[in-house]
Amino acid sequence: MASFNFTPFDSSTFILTGLPGxxxxxxxxxxxFSMFYILGLLGNFTILFVIGKEQTLHKPMYLLLFMLGLTEISISTTVGPKALCIFCFNLKGITVxxxxxxxxxxHAGSMMHSAVLVTMAFDRYxxxxxxxxxxxxxxxxxxxxxxxxxLIRAVLFILPMPLxxxxxxxxxxxxxxxxxxxxMAIAKMSCGDITVNRMYGLVVAFVFIGSDLTLIALSYGLIIRAVLRISSKKAHQKALKTCTAHICVMLMSYPFFFFSTLTHRFGQGIAPYVHIILANLYCLIPPMLNPIIYGAKTxxxxxxxxxxTCSV
Structure with missing residues (x-):
């Protein structure tokens, strides 16, 4: 595939390099990259269509899946098209x-995604x-x-970052x-003092996402306590089985998020392309796999x- 360089440079433009090295x-x-993105869109739009079409699925559990799908489409679409333009056509310019x-x-999509996961934990509890x-x-x-x-929380606490x-x-x-x-990638381009930006980013990442994880841990602690009080092993398995999909989704989402956040600030010894690849996987892998996980488990x-699918 031919590579074209249509990137104009002026004082109001940033240049995204892609994967250095x-x-x-x-x-x-x-x-x-494009396969992950397209499969993620197909899977999530399928979930949205089926839940929206079927009146019998208009229940809390499925409405939460609907919201999860919306956040994942938002996150992957915010990143995917521009990254593909860089990879395929060398279109690296983006206005400030x-x-x-x-x-x-x-970042608002990521915070909303975390809020949905907290609500899903409460639903399971x-x-x-x-x-x-x-x-x-x-x-x-x-x-x-x-x-x-x-959604309001995500907008209110992320809006100060671009401002x-x-x-x-x-x-x-x-x-x-x-x-x-x-x-932090944008903040590092500044010639001014970015202490406030750096501290605010850490506060959002660890206070709010940390509080979400605390609430999730509390929910699962209460679930485990309730399950242990049940004498039947079959009931144990049935109760825990209902949480499997949610646990898998969390294990795919939060580790990628914290790795991306920490390496920007403290990962000087990590090769840049390793951090960037993992940061992109955070935006693409969960949206691709989550519809499969919930489809298989529900x-x-x-x-x-x-x-x-069969009627098409």
Whole structure:
């Protein structure tokens, strides 16, 4: 595939380099990258379509899957198209405004994704520990309100990041060694004092995501305590089986997130392309695998997807 360089450079433009040191392999890297992105879109749009179409799936658990799919489409689409333009066509330029917008939607989507995972943990807790009250505690309206709270939280706490960066003076060298505009990657382009930016990023990453993980751990602690009180081993397996998909999703999401956050600040000994590849996998692998995990683990959803797939 031919490589074209259509990147104009001016004072209002950043240059995204892609994978430093692996420029010669960009075209080959674009092949699995595009496959992950397309499969993620197909899987999540399928889940959204089936849940939206089937009235029987308009229940709290499936509404949470619907919200999870929306956040994953948002995250992967914020990163994927621009990265593919860099890999395939060498289109590396991005305006400062576009860069800040990409950063906002990426980090807001990640925070919203975390909020949905917390709500899903609470859903599992109620389903296992208070099954008789499940329908009264978790209604569709309450799930919608929790989703709205998560969205408002994401917007309010991520919005200061682009606002703070927009006030920074940027140096003449505006080359960002990345495939997308990460918060700290942009901050490092500044000639001014970025202490506030650095500290605010850490606060958001560890206070809010940390509190989400604490709530998830609390939910699972209560679930385990309730399960251990059940004498039947079959009941143990059935109760824990309902949590398997959610646990798998968390194990794919949070480690990538914290690795990406920490290596930008403390990972000077790590090769840049390793950090960038893992940061991109965080945006692409969970959106690709999560529909498969929930489709495999949720019998009703699997049957409904099969119904619409076979009818096409």
């Amino acid at each position: 692996l420029e010669a392999a960009h075209v080959w890297i674009s092949i699995p 405004g576009g860069c800040l917008a990409q950063m906002f939607f990426l 109620v389903a296992i520990c208070n099954p008789l009250r499940y329908s009264t505690i978790l209604t569709n309206a309450r799930i919608a309100k929790l989703g709205l709270v998560g 703070l960066l927009s006030r920074q003076p940027f140096c003449a060298n505006r080359i960002i060694p990345h495939t997308y505009c990460d918060h 019998k009703v959803l699997r049957e409904k997807v099969g119904k619409y």
